[in-house]
Amino acid sequence: MAWRNGSSRTTAAEWKRLRQLAKHRIPYWCAQCGAEPVTGRGGLELDHIIPVAEGGTDGLDNLQWLCPSCHAEKSRREAARGISRRVARRRLYSRFAARHPGLK
Numbered sequence: 001m002a003w004r005n006g007s008s009r010t011t012a013a014e015w016k017r018l019r020q021l022a023k024h025r026i027p028y029w030c031a032q033c034g035a036e037p038v039t040g041r042g043g044l045e046l047d048h049i050i051p052v053a054e055g056g057t058d059g060l061d062n063l064q065w066l067c068p069s070c071h072a073e074k075s076r077r078e079a080a081r082g083i084s085r086r087v088a089r090r091r092l093y094s095r096f097a098a099r100h101p102g103l104k
């Protein structure tokens, strides 16, 4: 499967601008656990509610703030989902490829 090219990826400069905008538009606390940013710990991380890899956009309605630990956990879940999706696809392919004469 061909990798989609990255022409629509948000650049670092755009992302920075988006973060500024999001600070005013999106409640600045963790959308998952409600934690408020701790001064000196780098603050909250801007997250795509629907990952870009799964068709999410950079629009404000697809963005939320997460604290670093919730963000890490969400990223792990998304990575795991990506893996299980690939496995499911491979299974589908092998079902197509395999012949089961006499079997439905």
Ligand SMILES: [Zn+2]
Residues within 6 Å of the ligand: 030, 031, 032, 033, 034, 035, 066, 067, 068, 069, 070, 071
């Ligand atoms: Zn959190």
